[in-house]
Amino acid sequence: MGEEISCETPLGLPIIDFSNKDLKQGTPEWDSVKIQVRKALQEFGCFEALVDEVPPELREAVFGALKELFDLPLETKMLNVSEKPYHGYLGVHPERSPLYESFGIEDPNIENVEGLSNILWPEGNLAFSKPIHYLAEQVLGLERMVRRMILESLSLEKYMEEHMDSNYYLLRLMKYKGPETTEAKLGLYGHTDKNIMTILYQNNDVHALQVRAKDGEWIHVKPSPRSFIVMIGDPLKAWLNGHMHSPFHRVMMKGNETRFSTGLFSIPKAGYTIKAPEELVDEQHPLLFKPFTYDEFLGFLYTEAGQTAECALTDYCGV
Numbered sequence: 001m002g003e004e005i006s007c008e009t010p011l012g013l014p015i016i017d018f019s020n021k022d023l024k025q026g027t028p029e030w031d032s033v034k035i036q037v038r039k040a041l042q043e044f045g046c047f048e049a050l051v052d053e054v055p056p057e058l059r060e061a062v063f064g065a066l067k068e069l070f071d072l073p074l075e076t077k078m079l080n081v082s083e084k085p086y087h088g089y090l091g092v093h094p095e096r097s098p099l100y101e102s103f104g105i106e107d108p109n110i111e112n113v114e115g116l117s118n119i120l121w122p123e124g125n126l127a128f129s130k131p132i133h134y135l136a137e138q139v140l141g142l143e144r145m146v147r148r149m150i151l152e153s154l155s156l157e158k159y160m161e162e163h164m165d166s167n168y169y170l171l172r173l174m175k176y177k178g179p180e181t182t183e184a185k186l187g188l189y190g191h192t193d194k195n196i197m198t199i200l201y202q203n204n205d206v207h208a209l210q211v212r213a214k215d216g217e218w219i220h221v222k223p224s225p226r227s228f229i230v231m232i233g234d235p236l237k238a239w240l241n242g243h244m245h246s247p248f249h250r251v252m253m254k255g256n257e258t259r260f261s262t263g264l265f266s267i268p269k270a271g272y273t274i275k276a277p278e279e280l281v282d283e284q285h286p287l288l289f290k291p292f293t294y295d296e297f298l299g300f301l302y303t304e305a306g307q308t309a310e311c312a313l314t315d316y317c318g319v
């Protein structure tokens with residue numbers, strides 16, 4: 001009987017509590033969370049981080065700002081340009097991604113967020129820039145904490161400074177339009193992330209993110225209002241010589257409601273070489289990926305072979 005019930009319980013992501021205010025390096029609380037982080041990232045490459053509280057006013061301000069942003073005329077949104085793919089405005093693509101729009105802000109410090117808001121709204125828009133910048137700062141703190149825990153949990157402290165300095169950040173603001181169907185439609189095609197780590201946050205109860213477990217089962221992610229989804233991308237998996245997983249995931253939308261989400265992406269700096277530390281390579285764990293620079297990997301990603309690969313990283317530099 002008990003077994004039957006557990007069989008019917010849908011698989012969920014591990015949930016890790018980051019709400020303890022004394023979560024400081026060197027404390028027993030830190031060590032306990034660190035062990036959970038390591039386990040979750042080894043098994044799923046992903047977990048739900050519970051933070052103390054996200055004030056409802058902040059949630060409202062952030063997602064109000066996103067609605068205002070995406071409601072701007074297309075010509076205005078297109079003012080956010082970048083020569084790097086996914087770093088500027090990406091409009092809906094009628095065949096490939098009819099529901100999805102996104103907006104990138106590289107290095108989302110206050111100057112850059114305000115700078116962008118001044119481009120979009122001639123008088124500036126503090127109702128946009130303040131909450132978006134505040135959210136980015138909070139998520140950045142969590143991102144750096146998780147990466148410190150990963151390195152510590154694998155006894156890689158000696159690489160800490162170099163690793164923490166190897167990336168820049170991109171904040172992406174995302175909108176998925178409801179397809180107005182009862183049957184689920186693709187909001188964002190299945191992929192593994194091509195950056196170091198991603199932290200996602202979503203607005204309401206339009207639960208559409210799905211993460212594929214190692215056994216192939218799709219986990220339907222249902223974050224609470226104080227949850228952030230932490231996920232590992234391919235370059236970090238390569239640097240960790242496969243000791244942690246980078247999960248395949250997608251967004252499936254149904255119904256009428258719009259879903260907004262934000263993602264903070266840590267991305268290797270151009271020219272940075274991703275090479276697994278010798279401590280993670282031995283007879284039981286042979287080197288999985290040849291050292292590569294991130295820009296060369298990106299170059300491959302935009303070729304036909306890179307676009308169609310199930311696992312671009314393996315095709316590009318798998319040993």
Ligand SMILES: O=C(O)CCC(=O)C(=O)O
Pocket residue numbers: 172174188193200202209249251261262263
């Ligand atoms: O919107 C989401 O929750 C997922 C977005 C995502 O996977 C991505 O941008 O890489």
Ligand SMILES: [Fe+2]
Pocket residue numbers: 191192193198249
């Ligand atoms: Fe993703």
